[in-house]
Every structure is written in structure tokens, then in C-alpha cells.
Amino acid sequence: MTxxxxxxxxxNIVMVLSTLSAIIGICFLLWILSVLVANGLDAISATIFMQEGAPPGNINGGLKHALIGQLIIVSYATLFGVPFGILAGTYLSEYGQKSKLAEIIRDISDIMMSAPSIVIGAFVYAIVVAPMGHFSGWAGSIALTIIMIPIILRTTDxxxxxxxxxxxxxxxxLGAPKYKVIIQVVYRGAKAGILTGILLGxxxxxxxxxxxxxxxxxxxxxxxxxxEPMASLTVTxxxxxxxxxxxxxxxxWAAAFILSMFILTLNILGRLFLLKKKGK
Amino acid sequence: MNNFIDKVFAHSTKIIALVVLLLVAWIFVVLFEHSLESIKAFGFSFIVDTKWAPNLEKFGAFPAIYGSVISTFLAMIMAVPVSIGIAIFLSEIAHVKLKTPAGISIELLAAIPSVIYGMWGLFYFVPIIRDIFGGIGISMLTAGIVLSIMILPFMAAVTRDAMNTTPDILKESAYALGGTKWDVVKDIIIPYAKAGIIGSFILALGRAIGETMAVTFVMGNVHKISADLTQPATSIPVTLANEFAEADSTLYYSSLFELSLLLLVISFSIISIAKFYFLRRKRIA
Incomplete structure (x- = not known):
């Protein structure tokens, strides 16, 4: 052989192997998706949205409590996390820029983005649940806020x-003071990007x-x-x-399907916003 | 007046940015404070002791640490080659028309919550492991495989991004010299993007070691060390997820807090290595 x-x-061997591994990976992921869709569609019905949790065996059980709980917990987390992240990101990009302090904040926040989320739960347990003496929706929202801040901060920056x-x-x-420049010019210019960051967060x-x-x-x-303790789709x-x-x-399965569709929709919307911006 | 508002705005953004730093420091301090009781009671033996017996107030974290290391290791040896394959496929083999949709679907799969992977693992993968290896199917091996599938999309996406940083002109020059695709990958892309590729793997490793939900379903939370990978086991996040809400003594809580602190320190170190050694972030502008 020459x-x-x-x-x-x-x-040729390597090309076949990497195509194969791509196919294997994609097959596994398709398997998970098809299982999710098949079981989800099978389980979904109107009662799920109208009824609360019921003891096993009761056909009238639903997910209303979890859907509403999830909505409330995530909404409060968004309410706290978004302004916090945007203002901190504004500092990094507009004031701190390449200063030592800004670089340190960027690095630490980036590391936090990949830190184990269960540890955040333990932290919030120590500062909120233990002093209050019981689990609560607030504690859940605070934990999610802490997870969201680094994501919003990074995209805003x-x-x-x-x-x-x-x-x-x-x-x-034109004589505008810096805060006006930031609010009226910089924020407007970066609107689509910030919105994408919020959706992904x-x-x-x-x-x-x-x-x-x-x-x-x-x-x-x-x-x-x-x-009070509050239901969420994920814990349910x-x-x-x-x-x-x-x-x-x-x-x-119904809850898993609803949750995944919600998250995929947000991700796709986020991408569309960015694409639209690039297209202009 | 404008001047005043300007100062207020500047200072409030700075304070809020500083709060981010304080928050991280606070997390470490709070976890440390709550671990003190367990640190005093067990000292260093907490890490090496293999006995975890809440009813006897005896807490040794070694089985959980061992489980975290082994399950993550299993996940990595399966996910690394496959994600390199997917990355090569996406950057060099796939037709242009396939590249974008395939790339986007991989990224979307990375966004699917890990609880879904865990649930799939429990209902569809555990029975397969049970049929092949016997036992109950809930095991270290199952956890490693489900974990590898969960980190696969993330890993493939970041590896592809790292490979894509190779300038086209370098690749084209190699093709012009008659290089095959594999020559280009091996002699141009991998040497050029080496740091980024390794950094991506370490970043994925950092995520995998702290991953809770994908493994909690399929690992069993059994504090035993077994050479047999088809036996149930536990890991740090699995122990936390299963036992935190049920702990009934202050020493038990304190031990769980020490586990959280350990996990945070481990993943913080791994991610820092990835960031500072390999992925020195290139600033825009």
C-alpha cells in the first residue's frame, strides 16, 4: 500500500467513525425526545390544567398547583434577577471596563454560572429556610435568583x-450625561441582545x-x-x-413535556431575536 | 442635578456589581459556618471514612466522593470520544445545509433540563441495564451512562465552538496541499484549538460532577463502595438531594453542609482551571 x-x-476510517458517533449521539437524544413527546402527549388532557394534585388512584389529579407554583417562583426570580444582573452588567461594560475589579467580577460570575445548583439550594436553606423554620416559595425564588444573576450579567456585559x-x-x-447615554442610547442599541439574555436566563x-x-x-x-411550601413543575x-x-x-410525563416545550420555546425565541438583530 | 443622578447611577451599578462578589463569598462563609460542627467532630477523617450511618451519628463522606469521581469518570470516557466525533462531523464533514440545523438541535438539547434525562434514565435505561447485567439496574454504571448522555450536547457544542476558532485560511492551505479531512483535523485544527478543546472538556467535567437530577433517579443513594459497577452507589449531589430535607440532627445537617462545601470547592477548582488555564476569555473590542 502506498x-x-x-x-x-x-x-475514511476516521470519517466513518465520527459520522457514526454523531449518529449514535443523535439517536440517543432522539430516543429521549420521542419518549418525552409520546408519553407527554399521551398523558396530557384538559383536566391536567384544571385540577390540583390528588392522591394516587384518583383520576381527577392534575398539575394546576405545580404550573401555578412554577410560574410564581420563576416570575419572582426573574423580577429580582433581571434588574440585578442588568445593572451589574452595566457596571462591567460601561464603568468598570477592563479594570482589575471588573475582570475579577467577570471571572467569579462566570465560574458561578457553572457551579452546582444544589449547593445554592443548601446555601438558601441555611440563610432562609432554617431561620424561618419552614420551606417556602420565597426560598425557592431566592435560590433561582442567585442562579440567574450570572447569566444575565454575562449577556448584558x-x-x-x-x-x-x-x-x-x-x-x-450632544451634552448628555453618562446615565442618559447608557439608558437612552446603549440600552436601546442592545435591546435585542439583553432580551435574549433574559429569555435564556x-x-x-x-x-x-x-x-x-x-x-x-x-x-x-x-x-x-x-x-408556604410551594409546588413546582420540576420537583413534581x-x-x-x-x-x-x-x-x-x-x-x-405530562409535567416533563410541558416544561420541556416551555424551555425549548424560550430558547428558540431567544435565538430568533438575535437573528433578527443580525439581519438588520 | 444631572451630575447628581449621574453619580447615583454610577455608584449604584458599582455596588450591585460588588454584591455579586459578596454573594459568592457569603456562600462559602455560610457553608463553612454550617459545616463547623461536622468538621470539629470528624476532622479530616470525614473525607476518608467509609461509614455513613445517620442513626449512629457517624458520617464518613468517602463513598459519596468515590461515587462522584467514578460516575463522572465513566461519563467522561464515554462522552469525550463521541463529542469529538460529533464536533468533527459538525465542523468538517456535514454539508453546509446540515451544519446549522444540526448544530442548533445539539444546542437546544443542551437546554433540556437534566430532570428529564434522569426520568428517561429511570424508565427506559434502567430496565436495559437490568436485563444485561442483572441486579436492579439502579447502579453506578447507569448513572455514568445517563450522565454522559446528559453532558453530551453541551460538550459537543463547546468542542465544536473551539474547533471553529481555527481560521479558514489555515484549513484551506492544508487542503490545497492535498491533505485529507483527517490530516486537516489532526495537523491543523487540533493543534490550533488544543487549549480550547481541553478547556471545553474540563468545563463539561465541572458541570458533570455537580449534576444532581440526571443521576439522582438512577444511582440509588447507597453509601457503599463496591468494585462492581452494577451495584447501587451514591455521589455527593445524590446524597444531598435525597437526605437534605430529611436530616433530623444538627450533626447530620452539618455533615450535609460539609458535603456541599466540598462539592462547591471541587467544582469551583475544576471550572477555574478550565477558565484560567485553557479558556482565557477573549474580550470583545
Whole structure:
């Protein structure tokens, strides 16, 4: 065999192997998706949205309590996390820039983005649940807020830096003070990017289970009082899926399907916003 | 007046940015404070002791640490080659028309919550492991495989991004010299993007070691060290997820807090290595 033939042979082997591994990976992922869709569609019905949790064996069980609980917990987390992250990101991009302090904050926040979320749950347990003496929706929202801040901070920082400095200079030349330049020029220029960051941040925290296990805990009934334990879709999935009751497991699949569709939709919307911006 | 608002705005953004730092420091301090009781009671033996018996107030974390290391290791040896394959496929083999949709679907799969992977593992993968290896199917091996599938999309996406940083002109020059695709990957892309690729793997490792939900379903939370990978086991996050809400003594709580602190320190170190050694972030502008 000549040298060239050998190279071509090795090339072909590697190409086949990597295509195969791509196919294997994609097959596994398709398997998970199809299982999710098949079980989810099978379990979904109108009653799920109308009824609260019920004891196993009761055909009238639903997910209303978990859906509403999830919505409340994530909404409060968004309410706290978004302004916090945007302001901190504004500092990094507009004031701190390349200073030592800003670089340290960037690095630490980046590391926090990948830190184990269950540890955040333990932290919130120590500062909120233990002093209060019981699990609560607030504790859950605070845990999710802490997870969301680094994501919003990072995207805001990146997106504000993409705004051309000539725009800022033009506004300064007109005599505008810095805060007005930031609010009226820089924020506007980076609107789509910031919005994408928010959508991705919400999508990320909406799928978090571990930090809610011992903060907002769970509740089999509808509760809108944030000072009490509150159900969430994710913890409900965990509890129902690990229960031995078939009807609960079925509800678990329905919850898993609803949650995944919600998160995928947010992700796709986020991408569309960015694409639209690039297209302009 | 404008001047005043300007100062207020500047200072409040700075304070809020500083709060981020304080928050991280606070997390370490609080976890440390709550671990004190356990640190005093067990000292260093907490890490090496193999006995975890809440009813006897005896807490040794070694089985959990061992489980975290082994399950993550299993996940990595399966996910690394496959994600390199997917990354090569996405950056060099796939047709242009396939590249974008395939790339986006991989990224979307990375966004699916880990609780879903865990649930799939429990209902569809555990029975397969049970049929092949016997036992109950809930095991270290199952956890490693489910974990590898969960980190696969993330790993493939970041590896592909690292490979894509190779300038086209370098690749084209190699093709012009008659290089095969494999020659280009091996002699141009991998040497050029080496740091980024390794950094991506370590970053994925940092995520895998702290991952809770994908493994909690399928690992069993059994504090025993067994050479047999088909036996149930536990890991740090699995122990936390299963036992935190049920702990009934202050020493028990304190031991769980020490586990959290350990996990945070481990993943913080791993992610820092990835960030500072391999992925020195290139600033825009």
C-alpha cells in the first residue's frame, strides 16, 4: 500500500467513525425526545390544567398547583434577577471596563454560572429556610435568583460592549450625561441582545430542580402564598416519577413535556431575536 | 442635578456589581459556618471514612466522593470520544445545509433540563441495564451512562465552538496541499484549538460532577463502595438531594453542609482551571 492510499484509508476510517458517533449521539437524544413527546402527549388532557394534585388512584389529579407554583417562583426570580444582573452588567461594560475589579467580577460570575445548583439550594436553606423554620416559595425564588444573576450579567456585559462606541460619543457630544447615554442610547442599541439574555436566563432557571428540593420543597395542593411550601413543575416531576403509582408517573410525563416545550420555546425565541438583530 | 443622578447611577451599578462578589463569598462563609460542627467532630477523617450511618451519628463522606469521581469518570470516557466525533462531523464533514440545523438541535438539547434525562434514565435505561447485567439496574454504571448522555450536547457544542476558532485560511492551505479531512483535523485544527478543546472538556467535567437530577433517579443513594459497577452507589449531589430535607440532627445537617462545601470547592477548582488555564476569555473590542 502506498503512503497516499494509507492516508486515504485512515481518513475514511476516521470519517466513518465520527459520522457514526454523531449518529449514535443523535439517536440517543432522539430516543429521549420521542419518549418525552409520546408519553407527554399521551398523558396530557384538559383536566391536567384544571385540577390540583390528588392522591394516587384518583383520576381527577392534575398539575394546576405545580404550573401555578412554577410560574410564581420563576416570575419572582426573574423580577429580582433581571434588574440585578442588568445593572451589574452595566457596571462591567460601561464603568468598570477592563479594570482589575471588573475582570475579577467577570471571572467569579462566570465560574458561578457553572457551579452546582444544589449547593445554592443548601446555601438558601441555611440563610432562609432554617431561620424561618419552614420551606417556602420565597426560598425557592431566592435560590433561582442567585442562579440567574450570572447569566444575565454575562449577556448584558457582552451585548452592551457590542454597541459601537461612536454612538456613545455622539450622545456625549450632544451634552448628555453618562446615565442618559447608557439608558437612552446603549440600552436601546442592545435591546435585542439583553432580551435574549433574559429569555435564556428564564429558560435555564425554569428547568432547575435541585435547588428547589429543599427550598420551596413541594406541595400537592394549590398554594399562592409565597411564605408556604410551594409546588413546582420540576420537583413534581421528580416526586411523581419516583413514586410507584402509575397515574402519578403519567402526570410526571405530562409535567416533563410541558416544561420541556416551555424551555425549548424560550430558547428558540431567544435565538430568533438575535437573528433578527443580525439581519438588520 | 444631572451630575447628581449621574453619580447615583454610577455608584449604584458599582455596588450591585460588588454584591455579586459578596454573594459568592457569603456562600462559602455560610457553608463553612454550617459545616463547623461536622468538621470539629470528624476532622479530616470525614473525607476518608467509609461509614455513613445517620442513626449512629457517624458520617464518613468517602463513598459519596468515590461515587462522584467514578460516575463522572465513566461519563467522561464515554462522552469525550463521541463529542469529538460529533464536533468533527459538525465542523468538517456535514454539508453546509446540515451544519446549522444540526448544530442548533445539539444546542437546544443542551437546554433540556437534566430532570428529564434522569426520568428517561429511570424508565427506559434502567430496565436495559437490568436485563444485561442483572441486579436492579439502579447502579453506578447507569448513572455514568445517563450522565454522559446528559453532558453530551453541551460538550459537543463547546468542542465544536473551539474547533471553529481555527481560521479558514489555515484549513484551506492544508487542503490545497492535498491533505485529507483527517490530516486537516489532526495537523491543523487540533493543534490550533488544543487549549480550547481541553478547556471545553474540563468545563463539561465541572458541570458533570455537580449534576444532581440526571443521576439522582438512577444511582440509588447507597453509601457503599463496591468494585462492581452494577451495584447501587451514591455521589455527593445524590446524597444531598435525597437526605437534605430529611436530616433530623444538627450533626447530620452539618455533615450535609460539609458535603456541599466540598462539592462547591471541587467544582469551583475544576471550572477555574478550565477558565484560567485553557479558556482565557477573549474580550470583545
Amino acid at each position: 503512503h497516499t492510499q494509507k492516508r486515504i484509508l485512515i481518513n 457582552d451585548m452592551l460592549q457590542l454597541v459601537p462606541s461612536t454612538l456613545r460619543e455622539a450622545a456625549f457630544a 428564564v429558560a435555564r432557571v425554569a428547568g432547575e430542580t435541585a435547588p428547589l428540593l429543599f427550598t420551596s420543597f413541594n406541595n400537592n395542593f394549590l398554594n399562592t402564598n409565597m411564605s 416531576i421528580y416526586n411523581y416519577a419516583t413514586s410507584p403509582y402509575e397515574d402519578w408517573q403519567k402526570l410526571g
